[in-house]
Every structure is written in C-alpha cells, then in structure tokens.
Amino acid sequence: MTSARSTPPLCAEEFGSTAALLDAAALVHGDRDAYVEPGVGRISFEEWASRAHSLAAHLSDxxxxxxxxxxxxxxxxxxxxxxxxxxxxLGGVTTGVNPRLGPRETEAIFAQSRPTLVIRDPDANLPQAPDGYPTMSRADVTAAVGTSRRAPAVVITRSDPVTIVFTSGTTGLPKGAWFDADNLAASAAASGIMSAPYDRRLTGTPFPHAGYMSKLWDQLVWGTALIEAPSPWSAAGMYSVIRDERITVGGGVPTQWEKLLELPDLDPAAFAHLRVGVVASAPASPALVSRVRDLIGVPLVVRYAMTESPTVCGTEPDDAVEVQFRTVGRPQHGMTVRITGDDGRDLPDGEVGRIRVHGGCVTRGYWNNEVLTAESFDPDGFFVSGDLGYFTDEGNLVLAGRVGDMYIRGGFNVHPIEVEHTIGEHPDVLHAAVVGHPAPVIGEIGVAFVVPDNPARPPTLEDLREWSRARLADYKAPDHLIVVDTIPLNAMAKIDRSALHSLAQEHLSRTPIVRHRRS
Structure with missing residues (x-):
C-alpha cells in the first residue's frame, strides 16, 4: 500500500516570502542539521539563517x-x-553555473541573466566569469557571515522571482527557467514519498540544478537535512555516509546502487534509517529493484522532472518492479500531464506523443525571453516539452525519448528509450543507449552502445538482436553494436546523445554497415 502522506512541521501557505519561512525554520527546526559536508563541516537551520542574515546585510551594503x-x-x-x-x-534572484559547463554556455548564462554580482570561488576548478562583472570571492563570504548582522527589511511577495535555473545547453544555448516562491511552495506540496518530517537526504545533485534550486521551500517546511555525497564518489564512501549520517532518503544512478550492493560484508543494519531510495539519470532494472529490496530492505522509486518543471511524475514504493523499470509513474500532487499529437489534441493511452505539463511546479517562463516563453506554452497554459511519451492503461507515464531522438528505420518510427529499456534487461548488459545513424536505402539504423555486465564476456550484436526481436517489433532491433566502458552523460547527468552520435560516426566510418534482411 502507498505510504500515507505526512504533515510538514511548517505550513508553506502561512508564509509570504522565503525570508519569512527561513526565519521560522530557524526557530522551529533550531539546532537540527540543515547541511552536512562529511569530513568538512555542518550547519543547523539556526546557523544557516544567521549566516544568511549577516551575508544579506553585507550584500545590501x-x-x-x-x-x-x-x-x-x-x-x-x-x-x-x-x-x-x-x-x-533581499528579494534578489539567484542562479548558478553548473561546473561542467564550458565557456560558451557560461557566457550565454551571463548574457541572459545580466547579473549585478558574481560570487565565485577562485581557488576551485570552476568556470570563469566573463570580464566586466562585479565579483565577490568565497573568502569575502566567509568574512561577511561572521558579523552577526541582520538583513534589512524588504517587501517581498510570493510572486517575486527567487531562482533561475539554466538548461544544460545540449540542444542549443542554455535557457533560464525562473521560479517564484509560489513555485517553490508547490514543489514542497508535490514531494510525496520524497519528503517526511526531518528527513536526512543524501544528495549528489549539483546545486545549480533544478533538483536543488527549486527545492528550497521543500527543505525549509520539512526540516530536511541535506548531506553531500562523497566526492569523488565511491561505494564504500556512500555506504559509510548512509550509515554514519543515518540517511533516510538516498539517491543514485543505477551503477551506484549496483556497486553498493557488491560491497563485501554488506550489513543491512547500516540501512536501518533508510526508508526510500531514488533512481536518477537512468532506469533501474527489475533485477536491481528486487536486489535492493531483498538485500537492504529499501524500495527504489523513480522520478521524472525537467528543468522547466522540477516535479512532474513519480512511482510509489509499492509499485511492481516492472513499473519502476518501464515507467516514471503518475503525475504528482498538483500536476497534470497530457500526451498530444502535433496538432495539440490528446492521444489515447498507448500512443506516443508530446508531453505537456501544467501545475504549480512549472516555470513562470524563460528569463529575459518573452518570445520563447510565449512559444513554449499552449493556449491552455500547458508547458510544451521536448519529451515524448505515452500513458499505460494503469495511468503510468512511459518516456519514449526526445523529439529529436526518434529515428526512422525503413519508414518505421523508432524511439530509442524503448529499445534501451529492452536491451538493458539482457543479463549481460549493465547499461545501454541507442541512437539513430544515417544509412543508405533504409534511411537510418539503430546503433546500440552497451556497457557489459562482464567486460570479459560482452554480448554480441546477434545476442541483442535476438533478445530485442523476441520483445519488440523486429525493425526496432539494433543494427550495430559498440561496446563501451561508460555511457557519456551531459551536465544534467543524462545520456549525452550528441557525444554518442559523434562516436557512432567515428566508428561506422571505419566499419561497413550490414543490412539485416529479416528486418
């Protein structure tokens, strides 16, 4: 049975601004941990608010x-x-630069956001700010937070912007989705199984990501402690942090969960406080979901989100393993999802179409870009995403890929995610990704990139074709196989299909394309 909804220690509807909520959190949550950097330091909610007041006073100056x-x-x-x-x-607006972005993307962020101030750590290996912007160092921040001052009173409403979150820029220059306090409150209300009073959440999400920037109110109303994942990541480090910091919610990509289970002398007692695990970036196989449940007694759930709507859908702990693997669950509280054709009309269950999203978590628009904002919403106020998917008869959303990812093989549409999920179930496959590649006569072929479960015994192309044809239409079986050590990811930790297209081009320029007569 689905877990009952808990009540947060603070009610978001009672607060008119982030400043007011932060002060209330300092009083109610007090000396409970707000942030923990294992081996570095930790601060309570009271300390967080105090430091923020001191820095705000300095920034106001x-x-x-x-x-x-x-x-x-x-x-x-x-x-x-x-x-x-x-x-x-202060009623200001914060945005962050993902450390994995390059100079071109960083310059685009600055051109769109037009910042008044840049706060940068000059000693870290981080992107450089373009010339000409006033800058404050991390040392300046350290000096300011020790002054025990109070922020000046500012009239702020819940419709004033709070954060801007930039996309990864993999399909063009980054775009800045902005959110106000009402958005952040809606995100807290839609958290579902992800939030319970005084959770201790293990996070590896880069803070410039929507997964952090949109969750500020969620953390404040629930009193959640955010504990940084070990860096560089290791299974032993993750295990130690989960045990020592009494983690209740833990997130990781499938490979991390797999490596965690492979640790020798794994003690289930170390996970005594862990109530739910979250799968990020790629689907977890049914076998992995079952192993996590059996070995450490923790359900794995899946979340579907996008920069423009940091909460959309999710599975529940009691969903079947096939639901966790094949789908991204159902719309979360306050969210509505439609699947439409190119004409904007709703499609029946089972038919692939464009995903449109409506609800309090959806961005107010793109910062300093009214034209793009207008183009991105339909007349009913739904955000028109670039994602494709369909609903099952049970109401679960299945992702089929991005609009530009689909390829046409011999006149038939192929959605890579469907093929990736199927190949990913093969016992000899650890991870898989598929892209289309131009080919004579047939138009495009499917190129599968596979990380083998055992590098010494990788699957063959014929293995995967036979496996796929037994489960999918024959034309969806991959035409070419490239075995790799890892699947490249972009700055948002999603499959970097642009890199895969380049790898496919490089590889197939040296390898003749073979036509498979049966498909």
Whole structure:
C-alpha cells in the first residue's frame, strides 16, 4: 500500500516570502542539521539563517536589492546554500553555473541573466566569469557571515522571482527557467514519498540544478537535512555516509546502487534509517529493484522532472518492479500531464506523443525571453516539452525519448528509450543507449552502445538482436553494436546523445554497415 502522506512541521501557505519561512525554520527546526559536508563541516537551520542574515546585510551594503540577479560559481555545499538564502532575503534572484559547463554556455548564462554580482570561488576548478562583472570571492563570504548582522527589511511577495535555473545547453544555448516562491511552495506540496518530517537526504545533485534550486521551500517546511555525497564518489564512501549520517532518503544512478550492493560484508543494519531510495539519470532494472529490496530492505522509486518543471511524475514504493523499470509513474500532487499529437489534441493511452505539463511546479517562463516563453506554452497554459511519451492503461507515464531522438528505420518510427529499456534487461548488459545513424536505402539504423555486465564476456550484436526481436517489433532491433566502458552523460547527468552520435560516426566510418534482411 502507498505510504500515507505526512504533515510538514511548517505550513508553506502561512508564509509570504522565503525570508519569512527561513526565519521560522530557524526557530522551529533550531539546532537540527540543515547541511552536512562529511569530513568538512555542518550547519543547523539556526546557523544557516544567521549566516544568511549577516551575508544579506553585507550584500545590501554593496547595493544588492530586490530584483537584482546574483550568479553563484561555487561548489555545492554550505556556502552555496547561505548565498542562496541571503539573496532571497533581499528579494534578489539567484542562479548558478553548473561546473561542467564550458565557456560558451557560461557566457550565454551571463548574457541572459545580466547579473549585478558574481560570487565565485577562485581557488576551485570552476568556470570563469566573463570580464566586466562585479565579483565577490568565497573568502569575502566567509568574512561577511561572521558579523552577526541582520538583513534589512524588504517587501517581498510570493510572486517575486527567487531562482533561475539554466538548461544544460545540449540542444542549443542554455535557457533560464525562473521560479517564484509560489513555485517553490508547490514543489514542497508535490514531494510525496520524497519528503517526511526531518528527513536526512543524501544528495549528489549539483546545486545549480533544478533538483536543488527549486527545492528550497521543500527543505525549509520539512526540516530536511541535506548531506553531500562523497566526492569523488565511491561505494564504500556512500555506504559509510548512509550509515554514519543515518540517511533516510538516498539517491543514485543505477551503477551506484549496483556497486553498493557488491560491497563485501554488506550489513543491512547500516540501512536501518533508510526508508526510500531514488533512481536518477537512468532506469533501474527489475533485477536491481528486487536486489535492493531483498538485500537492504529499501524500495527504489523513480522520478521524472525537467528543468522547466522540477516535479512532474513519480512511482510509489509499492509499485511492481516492472513499473519502476518501464515507467516514471503518475503525475504528482498538483500536476497534470497530457500526451498530444502535433496538432495539440490528446492521444489515447498507448500512443506516443508530446508531453505537456501544467501545475504549480512549472516555470513562470524563460528569463529575459518573452518570445520563447510565449512559444513554449499552449493556449491552455500547458508547458510544451521536448519529451515524448505515452500513458499505460494503469495511468503510468512511459518516456519514449526526445523529439529529436526518434529515428526512422525503413519508414518505421523508432524511439530509442524503448529499445534501451529492452536491451538493458539482457543479463549481460549493465547499461545501454541507442541512437539513430544515417544509412543508405533504409534511411537510418539503430546503433546500440552497451556497457557489459562482464567486460570479459560482452554480448554480441546477434545476442541483442535476438533478445530485442523476441520483445519488440523486429525493425526496432539494433543494427550495430559498440561496446563501451561508460555511457557519456551531459551536465544534467543524462545520456549525452550528441557525444554518442559523434562516436557512432567515428566508428561506422571505419566499419561497413550490414543490412539485416529479416528486418
């Protein structure tokens, strides 16, 4: 049975601004952990608010006020969180630069956000800010937070912008989706199984990501402690943090969960506090979901989100393993999802179409880009995503890929995610990705990239074709196989299909394309 919904210690509807909610969190949650950087330090909610007040007073002295944009180029962690809260106290708007972005994407972020101030750690291996912007160092932040000052009073409403989150820029330059306090409150209300009072959440999400920037109110109303995952990541490090920090919610990609289960002398007692695990970036196989349940007694769930709507759908702990693997669950509280054709009309269950999303978690638009904002919403107010999918008869959403990912093989449409899921179930496959590649006569072929479960015994192309044809239409079986050590990921930790297309081109330029007569 699905877990009952808990009541948060603070009610979001009682607060008119992030500043007011942060002060209330300091009083109600007090000396409970707000952030933990294992081996580095930790701060309570009371300390978080105090440091944010001191920094806000300093920023105000520097002329930062309501509506000003502040760009953070900082490592994820305590200082980033203090800066975000301080800017919010002044009615300012915070955005961050993902450390994996390059100069071109960083320059685009600055051109769109037009910041009043940049806060950057000059000692870290982080992107550089373009010339000409006022800058504050991490050392300046450290000095300011020790002054025990209070932020000036500012009139802020829940419709004032709080954060801008930029897309990864894999299909063009990054776009900045902005969110107000009503968005952040809606995200807290839609958290479902992900949030319970005083959770201790293990997170590896980069703080510039929507998974952090949109969850500020969620953390404040529930009193959630965010514990940083070990960096560099290791299974032993993850195991130690889960045990020592009494983690209740843990997230990771399938490979991380698999490596965790492979640790020698794995003690189920170390997971005594862990109530739910979250699968990120790629689907977890039914075998992995079952093994996690059997070995450490923890259900794995899946979440579907996008930069423009950090909460959309999710599975529940009691869903069948096939639901966890094949689908991304049902729309979360307050969210509505439609599947439409190119003409905007709703499609029946089982038919692939464009995913459209409506609800309180959806962005207000793209920062400083009214034209793109208008183009991205339909007349009914639904955000028109670039994702494709369909609903099952049970109401679960199945992703079919991105609009540009589909390829046409011999006149038939093939959606890579469907093929990836099927290949991923093969016992000799650890991870899989599929892209289309131009081919004479047939138009396009499917190229499968596979990380083998045992590098010494990788599957053959014929193995995967036979496996796929037994489960899918024959034309969906891959035409070419490339065995790799890892599947490349982009800055948002999703499959980097642009990199895969380049690898396919490089590989197939040296290898003749073989026509398979049966398909």
């Amino acid at each position: 520097r002329g930062i006020g309501k509506g000003d944009v502040v760009v953070l180029i900082l490592p994820s962690g305590i200082d980033y969180a203090v800066c975000l809260a301080a800017v919010a106290m």
